[in-house]
Amino acid sequence: MSVTVKIPTQLRVATGGQAEVEVEGSNVGEALDAVFAAYGDLRERITQDGTLRRFVNVYVSGEDIRFQQGLETQIKEGDEVTILPAVAGG
Amino acid sequence: MSVESLKCKECGTEYELGATYFCEKCFGPLEVRYDHSALDAAEAKRRIQAGSRGIWRYADFLPFSGRPGDPLEPGLTPLLRADRLAERLGTGAEIWIKNDAANPTHSFKDRVVAVAVAKAQELGFETVACASTGNLANAVAAHAAAAGLDSYVFVPSNLEEQKLLATGVYGTKLVGVRGNYDDVNRLCTQLAETHPWAFVNVNLRPYYAEGSKTLAFETVEQLGWELPDRVVSPIASGSLFTKLGRGFQEWLDLGLVEGGQPTFNGAQADGCSPVATAFAEGWDVCKPQRPDTIAKSLAIGDPADGPYAVEHARKTGGGIDSVSDVEIREGIKLLAETTGIFTETAGGVTIGVLRKLAERGELRGGERVVAYITGEGLKTLDATRDTFSMHEIDPTLDSFDAEFAQEVTA
Numbered sequence: 001m002s003v004t005v006k007i008p009t010q011l012r013v014a015t016g017g018q019a020e021v022e023v024e025g026s027n028v029g030e031a032l033d034a035v036f037a038a039y040g041d042l043r044e045r046i047t048q049d050g051t052l053r054r055f056v057n058v059y060v061s062g063e064d065i066r067f068q069q070g071l072e073t074q075i076k077e078g079d080e081v082t083i084l085p086a087v088a089g090g
Numbered sequence: 091m092s093v094e095s096l097k098c099k100e101c102g103t104e105y106e107l108g109a110t111y112f113c114e115k116c117f118g119p120l121e122v123r124y125d126h127s128a129l130d131a132a133e134a135k136r137r138i139q140a141g142s143r144g145i146w147r148y149a150d151f152l153p154f155s156g157r158p159g160d161p162l163e164p165g166l167t168p169l170l171r172a173d174r175l176a177e178r179l180g181t182g183a184e185i186w187i188k189n190d191a192a193n194p195t196h197s198f199k200d201r202v203v204a205v206a207v208a209k210a211q212e213l214g215f216e217t218v219a220c221a222s223t224g225n226l227a228n229a230v231a232a233h234a235a236a237a238g239l240d241s242y243v244f245v246p247s248n249l250e251e252q253k254l255l256a257t258g259v260y261g262t263k264l265v266g267v268r269g270n271y272d273d274v275n276r277l278c279t280q281l282a283e284t285h286p287w288a289f290v291n292v293n294l295r296p297y298y299a300e301g302s303k304t305l306a307f308e309t310v311e312q313l314g315w316e317l318p319d320r321v322v323s324p325i326a327s328g329s330l331f332t333k334l335g336r337g338f339q340e341w342l343d344l345g346l347v348e349g350g351q352p353t354f355n356g357a358q359a360d361g362c363s364p365v366a367t368a369f370a371e372g373w374d375v376c377k378p379q380r381p382d383t384i385a386k387s388l389a390i391g392d393p394a395d396g397p398y399a400v401e402h403a404r405k406t407g408g409g410i411d412s413v414s415d416v417e418i419r420e421g422i423k424l425l426a427e428t429t430g431i432f433t434e435t436a437g438g439v440t441i442g443v444l445r446k447l448a449e450r451g452e453l454r455g456g457e458r459v460v461a462y463i464t465g466e467g468l469k470t471l472d473a474t475r476d477t478f479s480m481h482e483i484d485p486t487l488d489s490f491d492a493e494f495a496q497e498v499t500a
Contacts (some may be wrong), residue, residue, distance in 0.1 A: 002166050005421060008283060009283045010110070010112070010255065011114065013114070026334040029446060037463040044115075045114065045115055045116065045117070046117070048116075052212060052375070053116055054375045054397060055100070055112065055118055055394075056117045057276075057392070059276065062273075062276070062465050064272070064276075064378060064379050064392065067378065067380075068376065074111050075379070080262065082280075084276065084279050084280070085111070085112035085279065086117065087111060087112050087117070087118070087119035087233020087274055087395075088221070088278065088279045088282075088289075088394060089221050089272075089275035089292070089295075089327055089390065089392075090113065090291060090328070090329045090390055090394050090395065090440070
């Protein structure tokens with residue numbers, strides 16, 4: 001499954017300036033692993049001990065993955081995976 | 091006295107003072123760091139007492155090098171002793187109400203917005219914006235108008251009509267988003283990346299949040315430079331709750347007040363209680379919820395400062411409770427009937443939780459409790475609909491007598 005992972009501006013230093021990364025994967029965890037394989041620096045910024053850090057939110061086509069199956073959330077061709085900081089609002 | 095940097099609350103990495111809000115290393119929230127080492131407590135106290143009649147009297151503790159211009163200065167709202175409320179609650183505790191509806195746009199959000207808009211101007215922004223559950227919308231639209239800045243205000247499109255009207259009037263670009271607050275917030279987080287705007291509660295959030303400390307400072311000053319024993323505060327994102335704690339702590343550390351942190355009790359609605367749930371379950375993260383409550387100003391299902399609110403409640407021996415929509419309506423009525431203060435649904439949540447604490451016997455006799463009323467009842471009129479009935483009569487003495495025969499003795 002080919003999906004687009006959107007990288008927040010502040011993390012693009014770790015992707016050589018890329019705002020979007022095209023990767024393959026059947027669920028969110030696999031897609032993120034594919035991103036980390038290409039840009040190793042991102043793994044530690046986004047995850048800790050194999051899970052997402054507590055102030056990282058991930059959305060699949062606008063839907064928070066915590067309302068779905070977390071990193072196991074299935075993705076389909078053309079989905080957009082967005083990584084955003086959780087510390088906004090209120 | 092100086093404002094030094096922005097510092098990550100999770101990993102401690104420091105950043106320059108700019109329009110940035112999360113740590114690039116671990117996504118933790120950034121907070122303003124000050125160097126108060128040169129501060130003399132007695133001198134600081136004198137400066138406060140000789141200061142303006144609003145939040146800028148605390149300028150030494152806000153993220154500016156001087157006092158910014160602010161035509162709509164909020165703050166110094168009344169702190170009232172509520173003995174009749176205490177009596178109705180059947181508690182021997184001393185109950186005080188901090189009525190923060192008495193601000194320029196009738197909610198505590200004027201405090202945070204005054205700080206954020208001043209910072210936006212200092213950083214050279216021409217447009218301010220926000221994601222709001224209503225009160226913030228009112229405040230951003232008004233303060234932007236007062237400062238002569240353009241503004242974009244994003245709200246869930248199903249917001250209370252009063253809050254929409256009290257925002258649009260200021261000439262802002264009011265954007266109703268078809269979704270809940272968390273959808274609005276996500277959209278604004280994305281817009282903040284692509285637009286050169288000062289989103290007060292996104293890219294300016296570290297500064298914005300500092301404004302809430304002034305509620306703690308005022309409480310101390312109005313209690314004659316003493317701390318309350320307990321505070322009861324509503325929780326939406328958890329920012330107000332944690333910044334109250336930080337405000338008290340700064341003054342404790344600097345010797346402006348003696349004692350220790352008050353016990354912190356947080357208040358949420360049953361229909362949106364991610365922080366109360368995390369507290370009850372002993373989690374250090376909040377599981378997001380889809381809000382369904384009349385307390386729309388507290389309807390944040392994914393609260394940014396939730397983990398810190400849970401931590402502070404635990405650390406101070408307090409707790410976080412939630413109340414039903416019925417209890418919220420009863421809370422609004424109870425406060426109105428015993429103090430003459432008409433609050434919005436968020437205040438109903440706070441009084442509902444205060445009542446719960448009294449019923450459970452958690453309020454100690456003689457302890458001083460401050461409950462924070464953060465918004466005005468006229469903004470959520472639907473919550474009081476059908477809670478009383480009007481006596482309708484003809485303009486004659488007979489008609490009056492017939493209606494009130496039971497109650498009026500000749």
